[in-house]
Amino acid sequence: MRPAQSARSAPRHPFVPLVFALAALAACRDVNTPEPTRTPGPALAAKSGIPDTLPFHIEQSFHARPDAERVACSPGISLPEEFDGTGVVTPHMGRTTTQLLTVWCAITDDTLRVALYARDVGATGDELLSLVTGNVVDIHDGRSVLRLAIFSWAHSGWFRDSHGWATAVGVIDLVTGAGSYRGAGTIAPGPEGPE
Numbered sequence: 001m002r003p004a005q006s007a008r009s010a011p012r013h014p015f016v017p018l019v020f021a022l023a024a025l026a027a028c029r030d031v032n033t034p035e036p037t038r039t040p041g042p043a044l045a046a047k048s049g050i051p052d053t054l055p056f057h058i059e060q061s062f063h064a065r066p067d068a069e070r071v072a073c074s075p076g077i078s079l080p081e082e083f084d085g086t087g088v089v090t091p092h093m094g095r096t097t098t099q100l101l102t103v104w105c106a107i108t109d110d111t112l113r114v115a116l117y118a119r120d121v122g123a124t125g126d127e128l129l130s131l132v133t134g135n136v137v138d139i140h141d142g143r144s145v146l147r148l149a150i151f152s153w154a155h156s157g158w159f160r161d162s163h164g165w166a167t168a169v170g171v172i173d174l175v176t177g178a179g180s181y182r183g184a185g186t187i188a189p190g191p192e193g194p195e
Helices: 016-028 041-048
Strands: 054-064 070-074 077-080 082-089 095-108 111-122 127-140 143-154 162-173 179-189
Touching: 054 095, 054 162, 070 095, 070 111, 077 095, 082 111, 143 179
Parallel strands: none
Antiparallel strands: 054 082, 054 179, 070 077, 082 095, 095 111, 111 127, 127 143, 143 162, 162 179
16 A cells, blocks of 8 residues: 655745745835935924934035136235035035135225135035135235135025025135135024925
8 A cells, every 4th residue: 555645835936935025025115106305304304314403514625717707806806706616515415516606805904805606516416505705814925714604595405495504714825716615514404495
């Protein structure tokens, strides 16, 4: 008499676990739906754990555009009208490129005072617009100490409807229009604006 045959298990196919895993993944998230866009301002902070107030670090080098015109500050002293810069601005922008435009410069109280408009574009695609004011002091052989106050407001991405302040110190060569600066402050999202 032949022994009774044991029940045979189902054939094993290596792709069965993979099919179940993909089905489970599809049930968790619709793979056809694109990733949601980042929510600006406080809503992002609430969802991502980013605090309402962020450190605002800035470290940049800049140089005058070769074809930039000069803006007269006083007889014998002028600044280039346009600068290009590279560096890092705030924690969320990554490497940035910057366009600086001299809005005004003049000597008052024996101090060269400047005002510039800055547009920073980060590796993330975020943009940050800033008004930069400052003093140029300790001028020796064309090189000077640069002390800046930076007021920034949002333009896109995380920085929409945001504002912040930073102070920075650096150097500038008034002849070549090259220099650098670094500083710190805080930046915070404000109330969300209309879509």
